Amino acid sequence: MSASPSREEWTARAVFWDKHAPEGESVTDELNRILIDLAGIGSGDDVLDLASGSGEPAISIALRVGAGGSVTALDAHGEMLAGARRRAATLELNNMKFQIARMEYLPFADDTFDAVTCRFGLQSSEDAAQTLREARRVLKPGGRAGFMTHGVEERNTLSAVLANVVCGMFPERVGAAKPKRLRFREPGSLRAGFDAAGFDEVGEREILRVVTREAGSRFWRSLLERRYGSWLETLDAEDRSRLDAAVEEAFAAHLAGDRYELESADMVSWGTK
Ligand SMILES: C[S@@+](CC[C@H](N)C(=O)[O-])C[C@H]1O[C@@H](n2cnc3c(N)ncnc32)[C@H](O)[C@@H]1O
Structure with a gap:
């Protein structure tokens, strides 16, 4: 598994993101x-x-800004936007536009938008510093950017458990390399990126939550498939059921009565132009 997913990898993953995209609201x-x-x-x-991928948070933003506003959902990989387009149609949102482009080179004039957002995308950027500078460039003066990244892995039970099981069982197939998405997890690092890009009134917040999931539910399947889907398809049926059993067993340690309790940590930074 490469450190930062390639175009081919995102294209292969897109079918799983589409499969697990919500029908409408997030x-x-x-x-x-x-x-x-x-x-x-x-x-x-x-x-x-x-x-934007399958439309997070673009769909929620479209609902917030209403008919008088607009959201442009941008992604480098057109296939990844399929779920976002479908959700927009289901919700009859007429204020959404879609743009296939790389976040490092935004095809918009300076001073175009009131706000720029990005959820769990900066960690995939080939050049995060340039992405933040581009976000600032296309903001109107006084406009604000808000970026969210995953927080420290030890406090993200779902992600950490899956990575441990997959890498533990198949080290030769997935490699031991730490993925690039681990960037910006440490408190202060996202904020430093905003400062370096020239934003004013920069802030950062760590969001710590305990997420619960029903005991016995295969709540982990969505992330497993979105993250490892194309590789999972290369496993034979026996390996696949061994993997599922190992994942079940690993999550059993997080059962509290009739539900799983999972720690979740995310970082948000914001800044004004
Ligand atoms: C982890 S997903 C996040 C999707 C969505 N924002 C969410 O929170 O569910 C990362 C997204 O970044 C997109 N991506 C990767 N590299 C990109 C780039 N250089 N420019 C724009 N989008 C990119 C991928 O296609 C994918 O949809």
Whole structure:
């Protein structure tokens, strides 16, 4: 598994992201609302959402800005936007636009947007410093950017357990390399990126939550497939059921009565132009 997913890897993953995309409104809206609030987004705003994937937080933003505003959902990989397009159609959102482009080279004039957001995308950027400078460039004076990244791995039970099981069982197939998405996890690092890009009024917040999931549910399947889907398909049936059993067993340690309790840590930074 490469340190930072390649175009081919995102294209292969897209089918799994599409499969697990919600029908309409977000199932992780709590995180979206935090990001949207910290980016200062309100009714009537024109917003750019970078690395939107299946539409997080672009769909939530479209609902927030209403018919008088707009959201441009941007992603480098057109296939990844399939879920976002479908959700927008289901919710009859007429204020969404879609743009296939790399976040390091934004095809927009200076001073275009009231806000720029990005959820779990900066860690995939080939040049995060340039992405942040580009986000600032396309903001109107006084506009605000808000970026969310995953926090420290030890406090992200779902991600850490899956990575441990997959790498532990198949080290020769997935490699031991730490993925690039671990960037910006340490408190202070995302904020430092905003400062370096020239933003004013920069802030950062660590969001620590305990997420619960019903005992016996295979809540982990969505992330397992979105992250490792194309590789999972190369496993034979026996290896696949051994992997599923090992994942079940690893999560059993997090059972509390009739539910799993999972730690979740994310970072948000924001800044004004
Ligand atoms: C982890 S997903 C996050 C998707 C969504 N924002 C969410 O929170 O569910 C990362 C997204 O970044 C996109 N991506 C990767 N490299 C990119 C780049 N250089 N420019 C724009 N998008 C990119 C991928 O196609 C993928 O949709």
